[in-house]
Amino acid sequence: MTYKLLIVDDEPHILDGMKETLNWTSLGFDRVDTARDYAEAYDKAVEIQPDIALFDVCIGEARGYDIISKFNLIGLKTKYIMISGYDEFEYVRKAMMCGAKAYLVKPVDRQELQSAVEKIIVEDLGGTLPETGDPAETLDPVLNTPYKSMSKLTNKILLIVQTDYAVDLSLKAVADRFKMNKTYIGQIFFRDTRLKFSEYLMVYRLLKAKELVVGTDEKAISIAHQVGYTNMQYFYTHFHAFFGVSPSDLRKPKKEEED
């Protein structure tokens, strides 16, 4: 299902910017037109019969809501989003009276615009939204969630783990680097990841160890050291508990294949 969009504003920079503010194509728009005044807007509206139109409240001397009222009279089924530098009650009220679906203020918040457009697609146009999740988005190997969904601070902590997991790392060490109470850091980390820092670190180390077990011929003791385990007993116990198999058993079939 494809949609048509009309953007009406008397400022050419804004028209250009609005075309780029959202990824209209991915939302399903195959045609995006712009108009700089009432006459042009009228012509374009009649010609392309847009599904959604973004209207500035003040287009020269004309008022967006007045134009919309006229469009309503000639039977256009377009859904409108008002965008204005003003947030005076009177403008908002008039916009709502003529049936505008949303009233956004300048400078436009990308997220708000996205939400407003998506809402119209789903509720008024009966469309569906594209699958979320950028295929290019990188996922955390332990949590299996995109890094983007977590706070910058958590990302920083994850980065520290990924860099320093091989050394004697702990929550205390991370908190020290932030010069911050380790309880606070622990809470922040837990809220974003739903894992304790120590649990995350352990899982990350074991995953790294597994990579090495599977991908190299290095001895277990060497791998344990490489991923930050000093105590071999712990390494074996944790590895077995997590994967249900010991490092050597994990490697055996490979060797058997080779054999």
Next chain:
Amino acid sequence: MDSRIDNFRSEAQYSFQGLESNVQSYIGEIEDYVTGIYADRQLLEDFQCFFGNTPEEYQTQRLTKSGVGSELVSFIDNIRAFATKGNRRLFSHISFHPLNPEESINVIIFNNETSTIRHIVPNNDALFAQELDRSIVYIRKLVSPSDLSEPYGEIRFYLRSDWLFSGLSRSVFENAVITDSDSFFTIKGSGEQAQAIYRHSTNGKRNTGLLGGTQVESFASDFFNYRMTVTVSTWALLASNNVIFFVVIGTLLLFLCMMVLIAMTMRQDARFLFRIIRTINYAKNGEFQKIDTPAHKSHNEYGLIASELNDMCGQLERHIQTEYVLKLRQKETEMVALQNQINPHFLYNTLEIIRSMAVVKHADEVADAVSKLGRMYRDIVKSDPIIPLGKELELLTNYLAIMEFRSNGNFYYQVNMDQELRELDTVKFWMQPLAENFFKHGYDKDEEFNLILVNGRNEEGQYLIEFTDNGKRIEEEKLQEINAELTGEEDMPAGNIGLKNVYYRLRNFYGDAFDMEIVNNDESGISIVIRILKDHRGDKNDL
């Protein structure tokens, strides 16, 4: 002494002249009245019917003379009206004596309210006695209406003595009597003295002299056969002129007056002093009152103090007006200017254009920062001063996001606020100043991690909000100083949206339930700890 006697004499003469002129004016009135009877034909006819006739004869003649439809004029009514004019009780009675002794004598007697008529009174009736203690008689001879040269009879008007002479009873004289050859009327004084005076005053038009230590003045009337005699005792004259007596009395009075005056002055001064002290006390509380100085006070010491105090209060008030109120007004005006005069549409449209250009150039971070900046200004300018705490938190995160954009990637923030706290009402714009405080004092651009954590927890009995950073710590001594200044009762420092301002506004809003403290963290930096007690029955003032 002589002058006192002269005064007395002239007083006596003045009184007598008053009396004489009174009598003269009454006689004049009577004369006018009688002449008036002759001038009115109808009245004269009715008078002739009345004069010398019995009531029966009078009525018969009246009926005969009156024509059909013509108004009957009544002489009796007429003379009654004259006699009692203005409610006066001048006449005791009036009698009508015809020339012919065969005819009837009629008498009209005036009592308090009414008057009665008596006919055929014998000529020797007690009514006709001429006794000065009751009345003085004025006899008016009449001439015949048909022939003016012929005598007709007479009307006797009996003027009451008490009415005529009552004016003298209020005089300064000790005794005052009216006498004629064989009777006397005492106006004032004792009967005994009046007797002596009566004997003394028998001859001469005007007598004057001493009578046993009494000064006497006597006058004979021009109109009637009577004398007026008045007396005053020589001692009274003497006393009224006693210089020593007056000096003693006068000195005593003067002394008394001075005592009273001094007492009053002292009392007034005490009151005035009390008012001065009261004004000072009011001024201590910031209420500047003026002492209204009475004009006569303004020259003594208290008056000086009061006027100086008034000046001082006036100047202090003016200073406060200019320094505080006017500057506050100025700030308000500036705010209004920010809200209205600087065209917000221009600002927001320009920001949108900048954002659009950034988007076109795929500078998404810039675009987002611009929209956050616009949002921040919008939220600050919006007028509602009381907002939910969640909204206030949005203001903060918006600001922190902008600061994150501005930093070299070394600024991190994390906000965690329990839902219950987000629904709490709060005053607008206090979190951002706390964060600004960090950028002013805690932020280090050379550090790898600059951190602000904002935690809000719904605990038992209280809400706890912590702003924790990892910047510089504050020396303990200095910290105590800051905390003391923060919670001190001093007024809000002007032009400073700092910690004190935040404390002041929140304290105002939440009252005693609110508490704010700055502590050093163990690791690094400081925490600003804010506690709001739940269900606190403190003096919460809504802004």
